[in-house]
Amino acid sequence: MAAQGKPFWTVPVAAMLTGLGCTADGLSTGAVEDRRTRYGANADSQPRKVGPVRAIMRRLAEPLSLILLAAGAVSVATGDAVGGTIILAILGLSIVLDTVQEGQALKAAEMLRRSVAVKAEAKRDGAFVAVDVGALVPGDLVRIRAGDIIPADARVLEANAFTCDEAALTGEPYPVRKQPGVIASALAADADNAVFRGAVAQTGEALALVVHTGRDSLFGEAASALAEAQTPSPFQRDLHAFGLLTARLTLALVLLVLTAHMLFGRPVLESLMFAVALAVGLTPELLPMITTVTLSRGALRMAARKVIVKRLAAIHDLGAMNVLCTDKTGTLTEARITLAKSLDPAGAEDPRAATLAALAAHLGGDRGALDAALLDCRHDPAAGWVMEEVRAFDFSRRLGSVLAQGPDEHLLIVKGAPEAVLKLCATRRDGSIMDAAAQGQAHALVQALAGDGLRAVAVASKPWPGAPRELTAEDEAGLVFEGLCAFADPPKATAAAAIARLAKAGVRLKILSGDDPVVVKRLAGLVGLKADEVLSGADVAALSDAALAVRVRQVDAYGRLSPDQKSRIVKALQARGAVVGFLGDGINDAPGLKAADIGLSVEGATGVAQAAADMILLESDLGVVADGVEEGRRTFVNILKYVRMAASSNFGNMLSMAAASLFLPFLPMLPT
Known part of the structure; x- marks a missing residue:
């Protein structure tokens, strides 16, 4: 639903309710049936089945x-x-x-594809009930909890520490905060007051109003490409x-x-x-x-390597492939945030920041992606410590605090966004004053980490002088800057070797990602791919088809691409005579998978990506692709x-x- 051509996240909630002809109390069963007739099922366009x-x-x-x-x-x-x-x-x-x-x-x-039955919690006739995702209609009120797959494009009406993983949609591996409100930007990437079909709720819970379903959803066009x-x-x-x-x-x-x-x-x-x-x-x-x-024997050999060959001729096409385009998150990377570095205030490697952050995460009950990465790196981080008070993380403060008693220390530990934590610090760990120069040095360190594709969390503390009591904003001041924790989505252990095998076989790899170009460039270096230049989606949009056909031969890494731009790059490569494969697992990869000569997806991919693929890898390993190239050529x-x-x-x-x-x-x- 858009008002006068505006995206729904830029429209006031009252205007949206009027446009949808509903209230914030949900729908009746009769209204649902009428809307289902009007809007259709909340489902993707299915590929044309051939009898x-x-x-x-x-x-x-x-x-x-x-x-x-x-x-x-x-x-x-x-x-x-x-x-x-x-x-x-x-x-x-x-x-x-x-x-x-x-x-x-x-x-x-x-x-x-059907191995996972997805349900949604919708308010019908005044009560929340579990319904099939396909039965949702615009105007439904849905409750979304951590771990739920977002069932439709919806406007957030209420949120409690709610974040979403939108990697399948945008390629961005980090959780995105969602909260009520109206924003002016027409870009979906800026829509922190909306959730989009196919994303995954990571923390907290939210109440949302369904606005678009099925093919009308933001990425419905990507899914509808399958019907072509x-x-x-x-x-x-x-x-x-x-x-x-x-x-x-x-x-x-x-x-x-x-x-x-x-x-x-x-x-x-x-x-x-x-x-x-x-x-x-x-x-x-x-x-x-x-x-x-011959192709059937090849399919049997591929099946032994846990590959479903949906189209026999795809085995030959895989052997003929000389360019492989791949998404980043989940294909080249683990799609799992890990702790990359723990730094002191001067930028030197030091475990204290990560130790304190893990302690705060464990005692405070934080279970976000970054907290999980901290806890994975520390065995029993709270040994000998007792949590006395907690002031939970919230998105307005962008930090959280824990008061803890340890064997030798009584500490208030604060962790959160660097720009929020650093301004509360009075000194550094070495006792020096956190003056303007020190603040500038800390912010420069954060920027340097961002330049390497790493996300930073600042950690601070201060000795607690007396008995425990309820924490306030005044307590989160005069802190000691302990350092930074840097996080990344690491490359798969087998990625570099598999890319080298593909290169030896004459297959050139290109990264087509929706993530930040800086992150893409860092990943390319880690997996042994030369990427002196990274084109962004804006760069691709500015090129004509003829110019793009020239540039795609020179550039191997792309960031911030839309689904249509991925498909356009594939077609530009084909126009230059290349036989193009595409490996992807997200909704935003469906157009690229469809356009490619050979589409490859993985078991954990979205249903849209699996439907668009010619082969499905039951083990997400580029080495299987290299094996497939050899099998196709044989x-x-x-x-x-x-x-x-x-x-x-x-x-x-x-x-x-x-x-x-x-x-x-x-x-x-x-x-x-």
């Missing part, structure tokens, strides 16, 4: 299949029932095997081209022989029968069977061996027969 009959007809329409059909029919018509039946049986068996294999893979992928017709893959194009070439050569040879025989005064019927025999002999009858069996070589053998023998034999027939007093070959 078995249509799938078989599509394969029969291939030039090579038509040649074999014609050869079989002619053989039967001219009396060679056995030969014709064999040709038709081989063709039929090949098509059936191909159709069954792809059908089984699609069923496996569908079972994987699938373009032929490189393998299908190559096979189609080979079939046309075979048909042209066969027709040319038949016409040439028939014309020559007519000029030599040979009987017309015998000459026609001989030409038909040549046509049958030129046909590579076993190619469909060889192709299907499959291609095996098919090529048969093509070369069949082409050389069939054409050689038939040309010899055609030439000999002009000089022999009898025809060397007939259809029967």
Whole structure:
């Protein structure tokens, strides 16, 4: 819902309620039914399903299949029932095997997609009840708790320490704070008063008003790309081209022989029968069977490596791939925030800041992504300590405090955003005054960490002089600056080695991320990818298609990309003749997955990404992709061996027969 073309997060709540024709008390059952009829189900556009009959007809329409059909029919018509039946049986068996294999893979992928049933808590008839996500409609009032998948685009009406993980939508790995209010920015990235379908609630809880569902949601366009017709893959194009070439050569040879025989005064019927025999002999009858069996064996080998091959031809396409575009979060990285550094006020490595921060997180009950990273690095961080008072973190103060009694210290520990904590500090740990110069040095250190793609949390403390009591804002002053904790989403341990293997195989990797270009550049360096230049979404938007087609050959890393821009980069690479693969797991990756010659996703990916992919990796490991490239090339070589053998023998034999027939007093070959 937008007022006068404005995004819904810029519209006052009262105006939104009026526009939606509802109140902040939820909907009645009758109103829900009316709205479901009006707005439809809260679901993505599904890929066009192809039934078995249509799938078989599509394969029969291939030039090579038509040649074999014609050869079989002619053989039967001219009396060679056995030969014709064999040709038709081989063709039929090949098509059936191909159709069954792809059908089984699609069923496996569908079972994987349905393995998690998602519910939402909506207020219906005055009470909150659990309903299927697909049953939500605009105007519904939903309650969202930590761990819930955001079921629809919605406006936040109430929030309690509520944050969302929007990595699947934007590529940003850090939690995003959400709170009620109205903002002026039209950018979804700035909409901290709205939640978007596909994100995950990380901490706290919220009450939200559903505004857009299904295809009308912010990323519904990305999902609706799946409903578009699938373009032929490189393998299908190559096979189609080979079939046309075979048909042209066969027709040319038949016409040439028939014309020559007519000029030599040979009987017309015998000459026609001989030409038909040549046509049958030129046909590579076993190619469909060889192709299907070879690809099926490749699919079985890939399945042993925990890869679901949804489309058999994708194995060959993976082998032909020479550019792999990949998202960052969850594919190259762990999609899990970890503690990268613990620094003292001067920027030197020192564990005290992380130790105090972990102690505060444990005693204060903080369970955000950054707190979890702190606790992962400290075994029993509160040993010997007792929590006496806590002033919980909130987003207005951007910090939280814990009063704790330890074996040797009685401390107030404060942690939070550097800009909030640093201004409360009076001294540094070494006793020096936290004057303007020291403040500037601390802020410069925070900026340096940000330049390396790291997020900083400041830690401060002060000795507590007396008995415990309820903490106030006045207590959070005159602090001692203890240092900074820096966090990052680390690269997968296997990423660098897998990228090196792909490079050795002639596959160039490009990072297409929705995250900050600075973070993308840092990650590229960590995984061994040269990225002297990183283009942002704004840079890509400023380029024409022709200019982008030039730049994509020079630049290997991109940040702050929209879903459409990822797809545009893929198409620019294809325009330069590249066979492009795309590896992604988020909703924002669906257009890129759809546009690529070979789409790859992972088990934990969103349903939209899995539906758009040609292969699903049950283990998120780039090494499997490198294995797949080798498997695809092995499959291609095996098919090529048969093509070369069949082409050389069939054409050689038939040309010899055609030439000999002009000089022999009898025809060397007939259809029967």
